[in-house]
Amino acid sequence: MIAAPSSGVNLHMFNSARLRIIGRRLLQAIPVIVLSTFIVFGLLKLVPGDVAVTLAGDNASDQRIAEIRELYGLNQPFFLQYGSWLWKAMHGDLSNSLISNESVLTSIQRCLPHTLLIVALALLTALIIGIPLGIAAATKPGSWIDSIVMAIASLGVAVPNFWLGMLLVAFFSLQLNWLPATGAAPLMKDPWAALSHAILPALALASGGIAEVARQLRSSLVEILSSQQVRTLHAKGLPPSSILWRHGLKNVSVNLLTVVSLLANRMLAATVVVEAVFAIPGMGGLIVNAAMHRDFPVVQGVVFAMVLIVVTLNLLTDILYSVLDPRISS
Amino acid sequence: MTGVIDISAVPASRADATAHVGVSPQPLLEVRDLSLSFATAKGALPITRNVNFTIAPGERVGLVGESGCGKTVTGLSLLRLLPPQSARIQGDILFNGTNLATLSPRRMRAVRGREIAMIFQEPMSALDPVFTVGDQISEAYRIHFPVSRAEGRERAIMALREVGIPAPERRCDEYPHQLSGGMRQRVMIAMALICKPKLLVADEPTTALDVTVQAQITDLLRSLSERTGTALIFITHDLGVVAETCTRMITMYAGEVVEDAPVDDVLTRPRHPYTSGLLRSLPGLSKRRGVLASIPGRVPSPSAMPAGCRFRARCSHAVASCAQNQPMVEIGNGRSARCWRAPELLLPGAVN
Numbered sequence: 001m002i003a004a005p006s007s008g009v010n011l012h013m014f015n016s017a018r019l020r021i022i023g024r025r026l027l028q029a030i031p032v033i034v035l036s037t038f039i040v041f042g043l044l045k046l047v048p049g050d051v052a053v054t055l056a057g058d059n060a061s062d063q064r065i066a067e068i069r070e071l072y073g074l075n076q077p078f079f080l081q082y083g084s085w086l087w088k089a090m091h092g093d094l095s096n097s098l099i100s101n102e103s104v105l106t107s108i109q110r111c112l113p114h115t116l117l118i119v120a121l122a123l124l125t126a127l128i129i130g131i132p133l134g135i136a137a138a139t140k141p142g143s144w145i146d147s148i149v150m151a152i153a154s155l156g157v158a159v160p161n162f163w164l165g166m167l168l169v170a171f172f173s174l175q176l177n178w179l180p181a182t183g184a185a186p187l188m189k190d191p192w193a194a195l196s197h198a199i200l201p202a203l204a205l206a207s208g209g210i211a212e213v214a215r216q217l218r219s220s221l222v223e224i225l226s227s228q229q230v231r232t233l234h235a236k237g238l239p240p241s242s243i244l245w246r247h248g249l250k251n252v253s254v255n256l257l258t259v260v261s262l263l264a265n266r267m268l269a270a271t272v273v274v275e276a277v278f279a280i281p282g283m284g285g286l287i288v289n290a291a292m293h294r295d296f297p298v299v300q301g302v303v304f305a306m307v308l309i310v311v312t313l314n315l316l317t318d319i320l321y322s323v324l325d326p327r328i329s330s
Numbered sequence: 331m332t333g334v335i336d337i338s339a340v341p342a343s344r345a346d347a348t349a350h351v352g353v354s355p356q357p358l359l360e361v362r363d364l365s366l367s368f369a370t371a372k373g374a375l376p377i378t379r380n381v382n383f384t385i386a387p388g389e390r391v392g393l394v395g396e397s398g399c400g401k402t403v404t405g406l407s408l409l410r411l412l413p414p415q416s417a418r419i420q421g422d423i424l425f426n427g428t429n430l431a432t433l434s435p436r437r438m439r440a441v442r443g444r445e446i447a448m449i450f451q452e453p454m455s456a457l458d459p460v461f462t463v464g465d466q467i468s469e470a471y472r473i474h475f476p477v478s479r480a481e482g483r484e485r486a487i488m489a490l491r492e493v494g495i496p497a498p499e500r501r502c503d504e505y506p507h508q509l510s511g512g513m514r515q516r517v518m519i520a521m522a523l524i525c526k527p528k529l530l531v532a533d534e535p536t537t538a539l540d541v542t543v544q545a546q547i548t549d550l551l552r553s554l555s556e557r558t559g560t561a562l563i564f565i566t567h568d569l570g571v572v573a574e575t576c577t578r579m580i581t582m583y584a585g586e587v588v589e590d591a592p593v594d595d596v597l598t599r600p601r602h603p604y605t606s607g608l609l610r611s612l613p614g615l616s617k618r619r620g621v622l623a624s625i626p627g628r629v630p631s632p633s634a635m636p637a638g639c640r641f642r643a644r645c646s647h648a649v650a651s652c653a654q655n656q657p658m659v660e661i662g663n664g665r666s667a668r669c670w671r672a673p674e675l676l677l678p679g680a681v682n
Binding site for chain 2: 229232234238239325
């Protein structure tokens with residue numbers, strides 16, 4: 001009850017209540033990580049075909065195949081295989097690719113920045129375009145602005161992002177020649193090239209996000225602006241601008257955060273398709289390739305990395321929830 | 331922001347005006363022929379018709395009636411808080427001579443909170459859950475007076491102390507959900523009175539509270555009104571509260587004012603059959619162990635208002651000529667009732 005900070009602002013990032021939340025979430029993350037990697041491991045074992053046969057090459061003898069099984073531990077019991085993978089993963093060793101023998105960690109380090117850049121850019125775009133649209137629609141519900149925004153939102157949800165990606169390439173790359181059509185550039189070495197490569201895929205990925213942000217923001221703002229608490233603000237003599245920007249947005253920020261966090265998770269998954277359209281060597285390409293060649297360690301490693309990212313994002317979301325809404329931390 | 335309303339016309343000691351109801355030379359608030367309607371798909375739906383009343387400076391007036399009789403919308407319309415897209419206001423709302431009904435939105439905002447404040451039924455939903463109560467109270471002050479954040483906070487703490495909140499320095503930094511229902515309503519009152527408005531509209535401020543807390547809030551409102559000279563419009567269906575708090579009672583029925591009288595007079599001898607019915611259905615004030623009186627029937631719907639006296643169908647004194655339109659009948663002693671039989675009827679009140 002009396003955990004209120006003395007400054008009057010709820011910005012003590014790590015007070016005891018919040019630390020408890022973080023601790024609880026971290027504990028909850030452990031079974032999530034174990035379970036998800038375990039399921040993927042199991043699914044990969046169900047995939048028909050034998051990687052040892054593939055690795056042994058054409059016309060290999062049975063003995064050679066058995067040797068390869070022995071070498072990679074493929075003949076061990078299922079639980080033992082998973083256990084040893086998990087044990088090594090916990091110590092930072094994601095083992096090597098069966099195909100290229102490259103360390104899985106190195107592959108991920110190479111591919112992840114491309115994917116993260118696209119997702120971050122797409123999220124940013126969704127917010128920068130979606131928030132003003134949502135606010136414009138909410139301040140005048142039922143007006144022509146509202147109708148247009150809602151039409152854009154429906155369109156954004158309906159358009160498949162791979163198709164939008166192709167349209168963007170056809171127009172901006174092939175016709176106008178403004179931006180590169182495919183590929184990626186390393187962010188650290190050449191930030192401008194990296195950005196120009198990432199813009200179109202990010203736009204393709206952002207279309208659904210823009211719609212989602214605009215729609216959710218509109219509906220929660222409309223609800224808040226017609227609420228009794230806002231009637232009190234009018235009764236105090238507050239101008240509509242302060243009501244919207246100070247009170248309205250702070251009240252809907254929790255809803256917006258939920259949308260953003262769901263979007264981030266969904267966009268991470270959607271990169272698989274977008275990366276294929278734009279031929280970007282990101283995590284999506286990595287996992288698709290590995291799965292097709294039954295390169296178990298790579299698939300496992302990518303899933304592991306993605307799960308870690310999602311768990312971290314969700315943890316961050318939970319912390320922000322308690323910062324934005326004082327009712328959550330107490 | 332201030333200075334919209336001429337305050338020089340109001341005497342410094344407003345409290346003494348309560349003694350002479352209706353004698354005050356200039357009323358603080360004069361509502362003239364206020365009619366409200368809501369725009370619907372089927373056209374305008376009239377909610378209230380020709381509401382007339384005046385409030386003297388410092389006067390405490392109870393506005394009573396059943397649910398749906400137009401009390402709350404009348405209160406909201408004084409501050410023009412009804413949704414402007416759908417609510418249509420006709421008539422005049424003269425506050426210190428300024429007609430609020432035609433004021434520009436900007437100048438209306440200068441009146442809200444500064445000259446006329448309002449508190450609501452449910453303090454939890456009326457407060458912003460993501461701001462501390464101190465923030466919300468000091469904001470109410472800082473809208474109208476350009477003071478620093480620190481001074482706003484000091485004022486908020488003072489206001490909290492005045493409404494009887496213990497440890498106001500600490501409470502100031504708490505959020506509405508950390509307070510009890512009674513505390514929240516005290517916060518609302520502190521927020522409403524921080525600019526020392528001349529009129530406070532309290533819309534059923536105790537209805538959502540525990541019975542034990544209701545009396546505290548009622549007492550607080552009365553004592554603050556007495557001390558600061560703030561006039562009070564107490565919208566309620568609790569006639570007991572009106573009897574304790576107010577000096578005058580205005581009864582509304584089906585969108586019309588049906589009776590306007592000093593509280594003591596109306597309690598002993600109501601002049602409108604509806605007021606009499608309300609008073610007799612009070613459990614606390616009626617005879618013990620008797621059958622609790624009730625008014626038969628229900629309030630007519632706004633879309634199907636009967637012609638003539640709107641209470642006719644439920645009235646045991648109704649006669650043929652009640653089918654004609656009923657004007658307010660002056661009875662003397664500052665009383666009037668919307669019943670042509672008012673002078674002749676001898677109606678039972680709550681106390682004898």
